Amino acid sequence: xxxxxxxxxxxxxxxxxxxxxxxxxxxxxxxxxxxxxxxxxxxxxxxxxxxxxxxxxxxxxxxxxxxxxxxxxxxxxxxxxxxxxxxxxxxxxxxxxxxxxxxxxxxxxxxxxxxxxxxxxxxxxxxxxxxxxxxxxxxxxxxxxxxxxxxxxxxxxxxxxxxxxxxxxxxxxxxxxxxxxxxxxxxxxxxxxxxxxxxxxxxxxxxxxxxxxxxxxxxxxxxxxxxxxxxxxxxxxxxxxxxxxxxxxxxxxxxxxxxxxxxxxxxxxxxxxxxxxxxxxxxxxxxxxxxxxxxxxxxxxxxxxxxxxxxxxxxxxxxxxxxxxxxxxxxxxxxxxxxxxxxxxxxxxxxxxxxxxxxxxxxxxxxxxxxxxxxxxxxxxxxxxxxxxxxxxxxxxxxxxxxxxxxxxxxxxxxxxxxxxxxxxxxxxxxxxxxxxxxxxxxxxxxxxxxxxxxxxxxxxxxxxxxxxxxxxxxxxxxxxxxxxxxxxx
Amino acid sequence: xxxxxxxxxxxxxxxxxxxxxxxxxxxxxxxxxxxxxxxxxxxxxxxxxxxxxxxxxxxxxxxxxxxxxxxxxxxxxxxxxxxxxxxxxxxxxxxxxxxxxxxxxxxxxxxxxxxxxxxxxxxxxxxxxxxxxxxxxxxxxxxxxxxxxxxxxxxxxxxxxxxxxxxxxxxxxxxxxxxxxxxxxxxxxxxxxxxxxxxxxxxxxxxxxxxxxxxxxxxxxxxxxxxxxxxxxxxxxxxxxxxxxxxxxxxxxxxxxxxxxxxxxxxxxxxxxxxxxxxxxxxxxxxxxxxxxxxxxxxxxxxxxxxxxxxxxxxxxxxxxxxxxxxxxxxxxxxxxxxxxxxxxxxxxxxxxxxxxxxxxxxxxxxxxxxxxxxxxxxxxxxxxxxxxxxxxxxxxxxxxxxxxxxxxxxxxxxxxxxxxxxxxxxxxxxxxxxxxxxxxxxxxxxxxxxxxxxxxxxxxxxxxxxxxxxxxxxxxxxxxxxxxxxxxx
Numbered sequence: 001x002x003x004x005x006x007x008x009x010x011x012x013x014x015x016x017x018x019x020x021x022x023x024x025x026x027x028x029x030x031x032x033x034x035x036x037x038x039x040x041x042x043x044x045x046x047x048x049x050x051x052x053x054x055x056x057x058x059x060x061x062x063x064x065x066x067x068x069x070x071x072x073x074x075x076x077x078x079x080x081x082x083x084x085x086x087x088x089x090x091x092x093x094x095x096x097x098x099x100x101x102x103x104x105x106x107x108x109x110x111x112x113x114x115x116x117x118x119x120x121x122x123x124x125x126x127x128x129x130x131x132x133x134x135x136x137x138x139x140x141x142x143x144x145x146x147x148x149x150x151x152x153x154x155x156x157x158x159x160x161x162x163x164x165x166x167x168x169x170x171x172x173x174x175x176x177x178x179x180x181x182x183x184x185x186x187x188x189x190x191x192x193x194x195x196x197x198x199x200x201x202x203x204x205x206x207x208x209x210x211x212x213x214x215x216x217x218x219x220x221x222x223x224x225x226x227x228x229x230x231x232x233x234x235x236x237x238x239x240x241x242x243x244x245x246x247x248x249x250x251x252x253x254x255x256x257x258x259x260x261x262x263x264x265x266x267x268x269x270x271x272x273x274x275x276x277x278x279x280x281x282x283x284x285x286x287x288x289x290x291x292x293x294x295x296x297x298x299x300x301x302x303x304x305x306x307x308x309x310x311x312x313x314x315x316x317x318x319x320x321x322x323x324x325x326x327x328x329x330x331x332x333x334x335x336x337x338x339x340x341x342x343x344x345x346x347x348x349x350x351x352x353x354x355x356x357x358x359x360x361x362x363x364x365x366x367x368x369x370x371x372x373x374x375x376x377x378x379x380x381x382x383x384x385x386x387x388x389x390x391x392x393x394x395x396x397x398x399x400x401x402x403x404x405x406x407x408x409x410x411x412x413x414x415x416x417x418x419x420x421x422x423x424x425x426x427x428x429x430x431x432x433x434x435x436x437x438x439x440x441x442x443x444x445x446x447x448x449x450x451x452x453x454x455x456x457x458x459x460x461x462x463x464x465x466x467x468x469x470x471x472x473x474x475x476x477x478x479x480x481x482x483x484x485x486x487x488x489x490x
Numbered sequence: 491x492x493x494x495x496x497x498x499x500x501x502x503x504x505x506x507x508x509x510x511x512x513x514x515x516x517x518x519x520x521x522x523x524x525x526x527x528x529x530x531x532x533x534x535x536x537x538x539x540x541x542x543x544x545x546x547x548x549x550x551x552x553x554x555x556x557x558x559x560x561x562x563x564x565x566x567x568x569x570x571x572x573x574x575x576x577x578x579x580x581x582x583x584x585x586x587x588x589x590x591x592x593x594x595x596x597x598x599x600x601x602x603x604x605x606x607x608x609x610x611x612x613x614x615x616x617x618x619x620x621x622x623x624x625x626x627x628x629x630x631x632x633x634x635x636x637x638x639x640x641x642x643x644x645x646x647x648x649x650x651x652x653x654x655x656x657x658x659x660x661x662x663x664x665x666x667x668x669x670x671x672x673x674x675x676x677x678x679x680x681x682x683x684x685x686x687x688x689x690x691x692x693x694x695x696x697x698x699x700x701x702x703x704x705x706x707x708x709x710x711x712x713x714x715x716x717x718x719x720x721x722x723x724x725x726x727x728x729x730x731x732x733x734x735x736x737x738x739x740x741x742x743x744x745x746x747x748x749x750x751x752x753x754x755x756x757x758x759x760x761x762x763x764x765x766x767x768x769x770x771x772x773x774x775x776x777x778x779x780x781x782x783x784x785x786x787x788x789x790x791x792x793x794x795x796x797x798x799x800x801x802x803x804x805x806x807x808x809x810x811x812x813x814x815x816x817x818x819x820x821x822x823x824x825x826x827x828x829x830x831x832x833x834x835x836x837x838x839x840x841x842x843x844x845x846x847x848x849x850x851x852x853x854x855x856x857x858x859x860x861x862x863x864x865x866x867x868x869x870x871x872x873x874x875x876x877x878x879x880x881x882x883x884x885x886x887x888x889x890x891x892x893x894x895x896x897x898x899x900x901x902x903x904x905x906x907x908x909x910x911x912x913x914x915x916x917x918x919x920x921x922x923x924x925x926x927x928x929x930x931x932x933x934x935x936x937x938x939x940x941x942x943x944x945x946x947x948x949x950x951x952x953x954x955x956x957x958x959x960x961x962x963x964x965x966x967x968x969x970x971x972x973x974x975x976x977x978x979x980x
Binding site: 464 | 563564565567619621622640920922923933936937938940941942943944945946947948949951952954955956957958959
């Protein structure tokens with residue numbers, strides 16, 4: 001098994017706290033992390049404090065960027081999909097990805113990107129217009145989501161949207177509308193369930209159910225607010241971070257979208273799908289759970305619960321930039337239940353080190369608490385570790401948000417060959433995607449920053465010549481009636 | 491004559507410099523204004539230093555914003571145009587706008603907005619994508635400009651684009667591409683000439699030639715760099731600001747677009763048009779020159795030169811947010827030549843006070859030098875003075891950029907009745923336009939900030955699934971051959 005518990009912080013400097021003598025990190029951490037919103041300042045402080053930029057080489061220069069740019073523009077973004085029907089168990093970690101990660105197996109690379117793009121759709125389709133009455137919802141109904149997100153050829157269909165409570169102990173994770181009347185004051189769209197169609201199922205050797213969990217657009221807002229308070233889950237000694245569990249399990253009868261919790265919604269849908277495909281249709285069925293950042297944490301909680309409910313179902317998690325979630329007992333229980341977990345991380349990304357790095361507000365710096373916290377919060381599963389410096393397309397400066405972005409991760413996966421080789425020269429994924437919502441690409445590529453947005457930010461000129469926000473298509477207004485109209489024919 | 495030389499700075503505080511004793515402001519100003527780029531800091535410092543927010547009332551609240559918003563969305567943005575063929579000389583200042591400005595005559599209001607929208611088109615159509623090889627040019631050819639800018643019903647047609655040198659003594663006024671190969675390293679699109687069609691000419695009582703001059707997107711960058719050095723113009727004692735004159739008159743044989751200066755380009759086109767309509771066709775012809783900010787300064791220089799070249803042509807200037815341009819002799823000569831000038835200003839906008847407010851870098855504050863500089867730089871013409879506080883749609887805080895924006899001016903003109911009355915309740919111009927490139931509208935209107943932009947910032951997904959900047963339509967690539975193909979039939 002690879003990298004189950006690899007400390008990620010070996011190059012961090014310990015500051016003036018001798019943590020080996022001071023083993024009360026929970027209390028300490030809690031006191032120092034206030035709930036005020038200072039994500040920007042945070043991002044500014046990090047590079048200096050963590051010496052991230054040390055030994056960074058100067059930007060590499062391509063001999064002829066213009067030609068590269070032109071050539072790329074006329075190349076398909078993906079190779080043809082290969083049949084993996086007899087390899088899927090390896091690809092999903094039956095051997096703990098032994099020998100598949102470094103160098104990275106091309107078939108595995110392709111599948112990692114596929115699942116990552118499902119997670120990316122939860123960002124691309126999220127209404128983040130704070131003047132929209134639908135802020136925090138998906139802009140499209142579940143039938144349209146993949147078409148609108150460029151996933152029409154993914155071979156999967158969305159069956160269910162999942163909503164989570166927004167009024168919980170992590171006050172700043174959600175998208176809030178500034179309006180008084182909104183689709184829901186209490187809930188955010190937090191992910192979806194999808195299932196492979198017949199053709200894709202033939203290619204991949206089984207009926208694959210996917211759950212994709214959305215993270216937060218600005219992770220700095222929530223990791224500061226993490227309570228660092230472990231809470232029991234299940235009947236054993238397993239404990240997980242209170243904030244994540246709260247998002248996963250909160251519900252309230254007086255809400256429209258969270259009369260049931262995210263956990264209940266997703267488990268009900270999974271039961272329906274597993275019953276139909278596995279029990280009634282006797283198909284080979286797998287469950288693959290994905291998510292980025294906070295979504296990666298939710299993926300782990302969801303995998304834990306699924307494994308308890310579907311003991312013989314092959315369950316794997318492919319997470320991106322996920323923070324630590326639980327204690328060692330939680331990790332061990334996941335192993336015992338046979339959940340296969342692949343964590344994709346970027347060396348320079350700070351979020352996978354959370355909890356473990358704590359903002360010490362009084363000293364105005366970050367302290368590395370992993371020496372103690374790693375005994376409490378631990379990572380789980382195999383790790384595919386990427387490095388932003390491997391890509392010649394990425395800027396070299398420290399960019400807290402940009403490095404953490406899922407599109408940056410997917411770009412690095414696409415170019416990863418092995419930890420000792422350079423960026424894959426025949427990587428085909430569109431590099432422009434990296435800059436969707438950040439400023440990570442070198443100028444030579446001529447891609448605008450934060451370019452993924454609607455024309456006129458969604459305003460349209462009506463017949464009277466006025467610029468107005470068009471009414472949302474009635475079929476795209478979120479429905480509180482529970483499950484979406486099903487698209488898988490029963 | 492109204493408000494020819496009204497000091498605009500009566501509520502400013504003098505700091506620790508007694509300027510009445512220290513009459514060397516030219517040298518002083520020059521030393522303190524470095525050419526470094528610090529527009530952002532500048533904007534932050536201003537409100538405190540100038541006490542702009544003093545006595546600002548709390549935001550007014552409409553009883554029911556939602557209804558107002560809905561109602562507005564279904565109302566045409568403009569009243570039908572009225573025949574002004576027997577009033578146009580008054581509207582263009584033959585009586586120096588006596589009795590027309592306060593209260594503002596509705597017919598004059600309508601014409602001010604018309605000319606302001608011509609100036610606005612020079613911003614809306616400017617390519618400001620620094621990764622575009624056409625950065626600094628108009629995105630469309632001259633035939634398409636009005637269609638693309640919502641001016642297809644203006645009753646005017648563009649006949650000529652004007653280009654100005656960018657390598658001059660005001661180093662930061664231009665838009666620069668980050669690319670090495672560009673349409674022109676030396677020039678920027680700086681304005682256009684247009685002429686009224688037959689129908690509009692009948693309505694307004696004459697063939698109207700318009701020159702619209704573009705300002706800068708970020709005025710803070712250039713006014714810091716103004717040399718505050720007066721330079722002679724013409725044969726008399728008239729002197730004007732060196733930087734403005736440099737933009738207007740610079741040329742260079744080795745460039746593609748400025749083998750002739752902006753001055754020469756526009757004067758040649760005006761001569762062609764005046765010859766055709768006035769001399770050959772014996773029509774009544776007028777010249778109206780408009781511009782915002784820097785463009786207002788260029789309008790004045792253009793008017794001066796035009797008056798010298800076309801002695802009997804009725805010439806008027808309608809400028810918005812223009813700084814001072816020249817000395818008293820320049821002003822007097824403009825009067826003697828019969829140029830009619832209407833300056834539209836906003837009380838809280840700092841640019842019309844330039845030159846006259848100087849950043850004292852060593853003291854980190856602004857000093858009001860108008861006590862001395864007004865003897866050197868002087869405003870000219872009648873003034874229509876607006877107040878951001880008059881509009882219930884605008885935010886109350888000091889917003890250096892937002893207050894200076896031309897769309898803010900046009901909104902305030904549209905709502906202006908008189909200096910003693912409230913915002914016009916039946917103002918019909920689309921309020922959303924104000925937020926095109928700033929954050930000035932109250933939240934209740936639900937208009938995004940800086941919303942005027944292309945989908946995906948101009949990137950398009952090509953047939954290979956790649957996001958690329960499409961090649962510019964060949965007919966929209968700027969042509970260095972001098973005059974555009976003419977659209978007025980000779």
